[in-house]
Amino acid sequence: MTEQNKAIAAVTDSVPDRSVARKRALAWTHTARFLTTASELTQLPATELPEIAFVGRSNAGKSTAINVITQQKHLAFASKTPGRTQHINLFELGPKSEPNALFADLPGYGYAAVARGAKLRWQQVMADYLAVRRSLAGVVLMVDARLGFTDLDRQLLAFVAPRVGNGAVKLLVLLTKADKLNRSEATAALRTAHAVLGEFSTSQADVGVALFSALKKVGVGEAAEVLHAWSLS
Numbered sequence: 001m002t003e004q005n006k007a008i009a010a011v012t013d014s015v016p017d018r019s020v021a022r023k024r025a026l027a028w029t030h031t032a033r034f035l036t037t038a039s040e041l042t043q044l045p046a047t048e049l050p051e052i053a054f055v056g057r058s059n060a061g062k063s064t065a066i067n068v069i070t071q072q073k074h075l076a077f078a079s080k081t082p083g084r085t086q087h088i089n090l091f092e093l094g095p096k097s098e099p100n101a102l103f104a105d106l107p108g109y110g111y112a113a114v115a116r117g118a119k120l121r122w123q124q125v126m127a128d129y130l131a132v133r134r135s136l137a138g139v140v141l142m143v144d145a146r147l148g149f150t151d152l153d154r155q156l157l158a159f160v161a162p163r164v165g166n167g168a169v170k171l172l173v174l175l176t177k178a179d180k181l182n183r184s185e186a187t188a189a190l191r192t193a194h195a196v197l198g199e200f201s202t203s204q205a206d207v208g209v210a211l212f213s214a215l216k217k218v219g220v221g222e223a224a225e226v227l228h229a230w231s232l233s
């Protein structure tokens, strides 16, 4: 085979591989089902399963993203039930008889109206969870693409930075509601995110950022593939 034919073969070979990987990943995320809810770290079940945490400011589009990634209309809305908004909600994935990963939906943050006591409690829960949860394999941070990183997003990143830096925890930032941006705004949002995340990059870190729209289904298959790969690594 000539070099050129080899290159063509590589491209055409990789196309079906990619779509198979994506289908597999989406079939896997679709298996997500509610496991349990906890208001404190100590109430979370100890587990050997890799856990992927979803975090973000209230209204960033976290519930919608979880629902679209798992292709389930109402999965994450348990997290919105009054009285449960400060809880960590766990979902199990994989075969029912042999689950192979967990998703953790963490409380949204940043409501201006929240009292100081509740804010401090949030900080404590998040800092503890992100720093201590042994089975934590990855964090998906939802950031509204129009607003960019807020102070609380940066604070949250700081909580998990040591474990991201040494490669123990992987990080994916989804710039949500990307359908609201035009092309140049989208490029600028990505550039800014890369600059912020540059601070966390080390040779061992696995950090990604992608535009995401639940509405237009942008980045959904890609996100599923990343999470599936995390669960296998």
Ligand code: GDP
Pocket: 056, 057, 058, 059, 060, 061, 062, 063, 064, 065, 108, 176, 177, 178, 179, 180, 212, 213, 214, 215, 216
């Ligand atoms: P959460 O508080 O982070 O869980 O946010 P939600 O998932 O409840 O979303 C907050 C608001 O953003 C809702 O009104 C959603 O309909 C809207 N939203 C979520 N995802 C998208 C998106 O991809 N595009 C647009 N245009 N709106 C979205």
